[in-house]
Amino acid sequence: MAIEAVIFDWGGTLTRWHDVDFHAESLALAEAVRRMPSPDDDHHAHAERLHRAGDVVWGRSRDHQQSATIADLFVEAGLDHDPDLLQAYYDFWEPHTLTDPEAGPMFEELRAAGLKVGVLSNTVWPREWHVGFFERDGVYDLIDGDVYSSEIPWTKPSPHAFAAAMEAVGVxxxxxxxxxxxxxxxxxxxxxxxxxxAIHIPLSNIPPAQVGHTEGDPDATVDSLARIPAAVRALDGR
Incomplete structure (x- = not known):
């Protein structure tokens, strides 16, 4: 079977891996909590509840391939939030969302070879954030189809998530x-x-809690996005 499409993970693949201070992340996310005039309205306590909620939500993704949204984090934490107050959370993450400079030329090389380019990402963020990151970096017009787990019921490694990405690129x-x-x-x-x-690009420091129950054996391993087209050609016997 000839290869027709190459579909990419986002964080740590199309973006460079960054180690993140998750306590600081939770404090930024807690800025969106609707404040109440109560002694229990403690910003740091809210952040701690959101941090624990994140562990639960991502545990469901890992163990049950159950997707979630930002709103689900607040529900799990038992906190009411205002979506219009998520700017601090967005600003916290924005520096970590930059597309790898090798991605654009690599996409162009794949498309010039007649291949579709897709994206499938496990994420709680809304589609418009991801599309905005790609548009900001000038590569969204090179993507034929993109799927984010926040908009479907499943996360990777569910076969349903991969099927959704295949449908998005038309294969x-x-x-x-x-x-x-x-x-x-x-x-x-x-x-x-x-x-x-599957092609593995092992440039990320995956936290132990996110490793999962099984490790796959890739068909190829590369050390940069620029090497993806050659790896695909080799798999395709070109």
Whole structure:
């Protein structure tokens, strides 16, 4: 089966891996809590509840492939929030969202070879944030289809998530698709379990709690996005 599409993970794959202070993240997220004139209205306490809620939500993603949204974090924490107050949380993450400079030329090379380019990301963020990041960095017009777990019921490594990404790029046979990601569980094992081939780009420091129950064996391993087209050609026998 000839390769027709290459689908990419986002964080740690199309963006460079960054170690993040998750306590600071929770404090930024807590800025969106609707404040009440009460002794219990403690910003740091809200942040702690949101941090614990994040562990629960991402645990469901890892163990049950259950997707979630930012709103679900607040529900899990038992806190009411105002979506219009998420700017501090967005600003916290924005410096970590920059597209790898190698991504644009790599996308262009794949498309010049007649291949579709897709994105499938596990995320609680809304689609418009991700699209905005790609548009900011001038690469969204090079993406044929993109799916974010916040808009579907599943996360990777569920085969349903990969099927949604294949549908987005217009390819029906998983054997005609290659998935590229930095995680041996979500990305490599998940892609193989769904019938896709997989390329591993091991440039991320995956936290132990996110590793998952199985590590896949990739069809190829590369050390930069610039090497993806050659790896795809090799898998395709070109």
């Amino acid at each position: 029906s046979d998983p054997a005609a698709c290659v998935y590229v990601g930095d995680r041996l569980f979500d990305d490599v094992w998940g892609a193989h379990n769904a019938g896709l081939r």
